[in-house]
Amino acid sequence: MAITVQLDDLLHARRMTLTQLAERIDLTLANASILKTGKAKAIRFSTLEAVCRELDCQPGDLLRYEPD
Amino acid sequence: MSRTQPSDPLLTVTQILLRIGIAVMALIILAGAVAVLALLLFPDQQVAPQLTDASKGTVWWVAAGAATLITILVLSIAFTLNLSRIVSTVGEGDPFRPENADRLDRMAWLALATEACGFVLMPVVRTIASHIGELRGDFEMSFGGFVVALVLFILARVFRLGTRMRDDLEGTV
Numbered sequence: 001m002a003i004t005v006q007l008d009d010l011l012h013a014r015r016m017t018l019t020q021l022a023e024r025i026d027l028t029l030a031n032a033s034i035l036k037t038g039k040a041k042a043i044r045f046s047t048l049e050a051v052c053r054e055l056d057c058q059p060g061d062l063l064r065y066e067p068d
Numbered sequence: 069m070s071r072t073q074p075s076d077p078l079l080t081v082t083q084i085l086l087r088i089g090i091a092v093m094a095l096i097i098l099a100g101a102v103a104v105l106a107l108l109l110f111p112d113q114q115v116a117p118q119l120t121d122a123s124k125g126t127v128w129w130v131a132a133g134a135a136t137l138i139t140i141l142v143l144s145i146a147f148t149l150n151l152s153r154i155v156s157t158v159g160e161g162d163p164f165r166p167e168n169a170d171r172l173d174r175m176a177w178l179a180l181a182t183e184a185c186g187f188v189l190m191p192v193v194r195t196i197a198s199h200i201g202e203l204r205g206d207f208e209m210s211f212g213g214f215v216v217a218l219v220l221f222i223l224a225r226v227f228r229l230g231t232r233m234r235d236d237l238e239g240t241v
């Protein structure tokens with residue numbers, strides 16, 4: 001997919017595990033994993049907002065457009 | 069994805085009724101086939117003398133009517149089997165599948181075919197009734213089957229759309 005999720009890099013930079021993030025943003029670990037591995041088809045604004053709040057980042061830091 | 073739901077009494081009752089319906093229709097097909105065969109093979113028997121009146125060819129009309137009726141019942145069994153499978157998927161908690169959209173499409177075509185057979189059966193029954201002197205009242209045309217088919221075609225599209233929407237929802241985090 002042309003949109004890639006940079007969650008792995010952000011988590012690494014913040015020294016946070018996926019489980020911790022999932023707990024803080026009230027997302028199931030399964031869904032957090034789907035987001036991290038780029039398998040998600042869509043992301044809710046509420047999830048994006050929560051991720052940006054916890055990782056102190058902008059949506060553009062999390063999502064990147066890479067032409068196929 | 070398969071989700072198990074607590075059993076719904078309505079679904080259980082529906083499944084039982086559908087299976088009874090299939091069994092009854094299968095029995096009627098069998099009995100009808102045997103009766104028509106007997107009528108054709110032993111026309112001299114006086115069980116139904118009016119029906120075997122060779123001068124009017126009534127027996128052949130009866131055979132044609134029975135064949136059409138058996139066809140309608142076979143189509144009805146196929147319809148009921150498809151419905152039963154859809155009810156099963158509702159029981160499993162996952163009715164929005166592409167297979168169910170296909171089943172609804174098949175049911176719509178089966179309803180159309182049944183209606184078409186009805187149009188064939190009506191003049192046959194009218195002819196038999198006139199031969200045996202039992203022509204009473206009118207045989208009215210009913211377009212209910214066409215309406216059912218139309219509704220099923222629309223429902224098939226609803227299910228296809230529902231399946232796509234569910235897939236999208238499942239990929240949303």
